[in-house]
Amino acid sequence: MAYLLRKWKDNTIKSRMYQYLFLVIGAAVLINAATMLFFQINMGRYEKTMEQVLELNHFYIDLEEGNSFLGNYMKSGTPEIYQSMEAALEEADYLLAALEEGGISQGFVRDIQDMRRMLGTYLEAARAIQEQLFRTDETGFTSGMLETVLELYDEAQEVYALMDGEFKNLHLSLLDYANTRMAVLNWQKKFFLAEWVGAILLMIFWSILRGRKLTEQIVSPIQALTEKAVEIRDGSMAEFTEAHIQEAGSRELQILIHVFNMMIDQIQKQFRATEEAAAAKARLHQQELENLKITNLLRTSELRALQMQMNPHFLFNTLNMIAKTAYLGDSEETVFLLQKTAQLLRYSLDYMGKSVTLARELEILDCYVCLQEKRFAERIDFDFDLDERFHQVLVPCLILQPLVENSITHGVGMYTSGARILIRTRYLEEERRGMISVVDNGLGMEPQQLARVRENLDTMEIGGASCEQIGLENVYMRLKNFFEGDAQMELYSVPNQETEIRILIPAKERGE
Amino acid sequence: MRGKILAGAGIGLVFLMSAGLYFMPEEEIAPREKRITFVAPIANSGYWGRAAMGILEEAKELDVDVKCIGFSELDQDKQITYLKSAIWSQADGIITAGMENTPEFSQVVEQAREAGIPVILIDSDVEDSGRNCYVGTDNYEAGRMAGEDMVRACGQEGKVAVIVSYLDNINQMQRVEGFQDVLAEYPGMEVVQIVEGQSNEIFLQDKLMRVMEETPDLKGVFCAEGYATRCMCRFLEDSPGDYGDLQVVVFDITSDLESILAEGKIYSAIQQDAWQMGEQAAKFLIRAMDGETELTDFHTDVISIGREQAEQVEKYSNTDGDVAWHIY
Numbered sequence: 006m007a008y009l010l011r012k013w014k015d016n017t018i019k020s021r022m023y024q025y026l027f028l029v030i031g032a033a034v035l036i037n038a039a040t041m042l043f044f045q046i047n048m049g050r051y052e053k054t055m056e057q058v059l060e061l062n063h064f065y066i067d068l069e070e071g072n073s074f075l076g077n078y079m080k081s082g083t084p085e086i087y088q089s090m091e092a093a094l095e096e097a098d099y100l101l102a103a104l105e106e107g108g109i110s111q112g113f114v115r116d117i118q119d120m121r122r123m124l125g126t127y128l129e130a131a132r133a134i135q136e137q138l139f140r141t142d143e144t145g146f147t148s149g150m151l152e153t154v155l156e157l158y159d160e161a162q163e164v165y166a167l168m169d170g171e172f173k174n175l176h177l178s179l180l181d182y183a184n185t186r187m188a189v190l191n192w193q194k195k196f197f198l199a200e201w202v203g204a205i206l207l208m209i210f211w212s213i214l215r216g217r218k219l220t221e222q223i224v225s226p227i228q229a230l231t232e233k234a235v236e237i238r239d240g241s242m243a244e245f246t247e248a249h250i251q252e253a254g255s256r257e258l259q260i261l262i263h264v265f266n267m268m269i270d271q272i273q274k275q276f277r278a279t280e281e282a283a284a285a286k287a288r289l290h291q292q293e294l295e296n297l298k299i300t301n302l303l304r305t306s307e308l309r310a311l312q313m314q315m316n317p318h319f320l321f322n323t324l325n326m327i328a329k330t331a332y333l334g335d336s337e338e339t340v341f342l343l344q345k346t347a348q349l350l351r352y353s354l355d356y357m358g359k360s361v362t363l364a365r366e367l368e369i370l371d372c373y374v375c376l377q378e379k380r381f382a383e384r385i386d387f388d389f390d391l392d393e394r395f396h397q398v399l400v401p402c403l404i405l406q407p408l409v410e411n412s413i414t415h416g417v418g419m420y421t422s423g424a425r426i427l428i429r430t431r432y433l434e435e436e437r438r439g440m441i442s443v444v445d446n447g448l449g450m451e452p453q454q455l456a457r458v459r460e461n462l463d464t465m466e467i468g469g470a471s472c473e474q475i476g477l478e479n480v481y482m483r484l485k486n487f488f489e490g491d492a493q494m495e496l497y498s499v500p501n502q503e504t505e506i507r508i509l510i511p512a513k514e515r516g517e
Numbered sequence: 518m519r520g521k522i523l524a525g526a527g528i529g530l531v532f533l534m535s536a537g538l539y540f541m542p543e544e545e546i547a548p549r550e551k552r553i554t555f556v557a558p559i560a561n562s563g564y565w566g567r568a569a570m571g572i573l574e575e576a577k578e579l580d581v582d583v584k585c586i587g588f589s590e591l592d593q594d595k596q597i598t599y600l601k602s603a604i605w606s607q608a609d610g611i612i613t614a615g616m617e618n619t620p621e622f623s624q625v626v627e628q629a630r631e632a633g634i635p636v637i638l639i640d641s642d643v644e645d646s647g648r649n650c651y652v653g654t655d656n657y658e659a660g661r662m663a664g665e666d667m668v669r670a671c672g673q674e675g676k677v678a679v680i681v682s683y684l685d686n687i688n689q690m691q692r693v694e695g696f697q698d699v700l701a702e703y704p705g706m707e708v709v710q711i712v713e714g715q716s717n718e719i720f721l722q723d724k725l726m727r728v729m730e731e732t733p734d735l736k737g738v739f740c741a742e743g744y745a746t747r748c749m750c751r752f753l754e755d756s757p758g759d760y761g762d763l764q765v766v767v768f769d770i771t772s773d774l775e776s777i778l779a780e781g782k783i784y785s786a787i788q789q790d791a792w793q794m795g796e797q798a799a800k801f802l803i804r805a806m807d808g809e810t811e812l813t814d815f816h817t818d819v820i821s822i823g824r825e826q827a828e829q830v831e832k833y834s835n836t837d838g839d840v841a842w843h844i845y
Contacts, residue, residue, distance in 0.1 A: 119552075
């Protein structure tokens with residue numbers, strides 16, 4: 006029961022439809038029942054009245070019969086006829102009693118009562134006649150008796166006449182009453198028809214109102230939803246505000262709207278998250294771009310400047326040396342030196358910022374070494390130990406020269422004799438890498454200094470390091486840039502014995 | 518909104534159902550124990566209707582059934598027949614109006630007495646009929662009241678005509694007697710003729726015209742009964758002649774003629790209280806039915822209504838409700 010009640014009140018479209026159906030059917034049943042009841046009551050009354058009319062007719066037939074029997078009895082004096090008369094009259098009385106007690110319509114009760122009493126009076130008179138005649142049979146006929154009998158008969162006839170008249174009146178009245186009942190029934194029929202039509206119209210009207218309301222309850226939230234959907238389609242998701250529904254809305258639609266709102270909310274959240282991620286990415290990208298720019302700057306202007314910085318220093322020394330040679334008058338030597346210098350200068354001018362094969366680089370290095378050999382004469386011994394298998398690999402130009410220069414400057418520059426610089430290339434087949442190393446037997450570095458230089462190389466902190474290392478770092482940076490990070494520069498040093506600068510670059514064997 | 522519609526529909530339904538109840542037949546009521554019969558000379562809604570209403574009202578309180586018998590026109594034989602019918606029907610009591618003092622009437626009253634049925638007479642009395650008692654107007658006194666009104670109207674002198682229905686009608690003659698007795702006290706007053714209208718309008722008007730021709734200086738007319746009053750009023754309204762000087766005193770005016778009284782065409786109306794008659798008759802009859810034998814006559818109120826009190830006519834002539842007459 007409680008379950009049904011809850012179901013009834015749970016405010017869903019279904020329960021509303023059921024409510025509506027229940028009410029309509031209930032109203033229809035009620036009206037029908039009332040109509041049937043009223044109609045039945047009136048119909049019953051009409052039928053009863055018609056029955057009473059029939060009973061009254063029977064009474065009248067009995068009465069007439071009785072009266073004619075009385076007439077016959079007066080003529081013949083036969084006891085059997087008297088018996089018949091009494092039987093007929095008793096039957097008539099019985100009928101009247103039935104009518105009196107059987108609930109004849111109020112207006113006629115009194116008439117029936119009076120009629121019955123009159124019948125009693127009539128019967129009394131008849132009995133008195135019989136008594137007189139009976140006595141006559143015993144004692145003989147006298148004129149006084151005749152007079153009494155006739156008087157009694159006259160009275161009986163007078164009563165009879167009254168009853169006759171009364172019956173006719175009553176009969177007519179009853180028929181009239183029945184007719185009015187019938188008329189009422191007819192009216193009732195019309196009335197109930199009107200009532201039905203009215204009720205149906207009312208129900209239709211109500212249905213329309215109810216239906217409209219119900220539809221509105223269903224449609225308006227859907228409309229709201231649709232509007233919101235259109236808003237989302239045409240406009241921005243971010244501008245979306247919650248779709249609302251009136252309180253009276255059915256539960257299903259409330260749930261629908263709720264879920265819709267939730268969904269949109271979720272989507273909005275996702276949207277925002279995505280947007281934020283995109284913005285972060287864009288920022289990152291921007292930063293990267295900037296980084297790239299800085300790198301480019303390094304690659305171009307700054308590096309160029311550094312290269313340029315390097316060259317005058319070397320040129321100054323070389324020209325100085327050539328001048329010295331010229332001064333000594335060794336013209337052949339001077340020409341050779343100038344040739345080599347020019348070669349070197351051309352190379353550095355032509356290939357500035359470009360890549361060259363390692364072979365070419367080594368060639369140029371040879372020029373440089375020649376010049377340095379001339380400059381330092383017997384003081385420094387240059388050796389080459391080359392593995393030509395990978396010399397076709399492309400490298401940035403002027404990467405070896407600074408290394409050799411570095412070895413001279415910081416390694417063996419102070420030696421007056423016995424200094425040795427070895428330039429060695431090796432192809433590491435297994436790792437497919439080429440190794441270029443410059444080894445000197447100069448001063449070398451103390452472990453702390455070595456660690457600092459290594460650290461500086463790793464962090465690439467230009468300017469943070471001492472001037473001496475600018476060359477090294479520059480080379481390493483360029484290599485890294487050129488090989489996109491896939492190049493290593495390693496430093497090994499045993500003080501006063503050996504220092505090695507080793508470059509590892511990706512390489513391919515020739516012909517591969 | 519939904520509540521309003523529901524309420525509307527509910528109210529509509531209830532209304533329709535209650536309208537359906539209108540068609541319900543009246544309830545069946547158990548027959549009442551005591552039955553009395555009222556035999557009126559004429560079945561109408563006026564004077565006798567009021568009397569019947571008085572009886573019915575009183576009987577309703579005492580739970581007594583009343584059968585009202587009346588006739589479409591005055592017919593003494595019929596009245597006697599239906600009095601007999603009431604006796605043969607073994608009614609517990611009879612109320613009727615007295616009529617011409619004929620042996621038949623006395624005989625039927627006697628018959629009722631023999632059957633142990635008390636008889637009360639209203640409106641008009643037949644003293645030696647053997648009735649239990651009389652309830653109604655003291656007709657002589659009412660006549661005197663009319664006479665006094667007439668004297669006042671005529672300024673104590675003038676010729677006056679009297680209209681009655683039949684010259685042998687006891688109570689009308691009693692009224693005329695009272696009327697004449699008052700006039701006799703004033704030498705200037707004279708009753709020139711007592712006109713017998715025979716309850717026939719044309720006949721009556723004809724006679725009245727003749728009296729007026731015979732007596733050009735006729736100053737007043739006294740109508741001693743209700744029907745004559747009605748005819749007189751119509752005569753005053755419809756006739757082309759000018760009867761402004763004619764002083765008219767009437768008996769038992771009805772409310773539909775009230776305006777004539779209000780206009781002053783009639784000097785005054787003597788009103789009997791039929792309702793009171795019925796009511797008191799019922800009371801007396803029930804006392805008689807309970808075995809009381811020594812009943813004294815009861816005189817009901819009579820009032821003279823002049824022009825100023827014309828609205829009182831309504832009070833003395835209206836009949837609220839219908840009497841279910843048995844008309845023969």
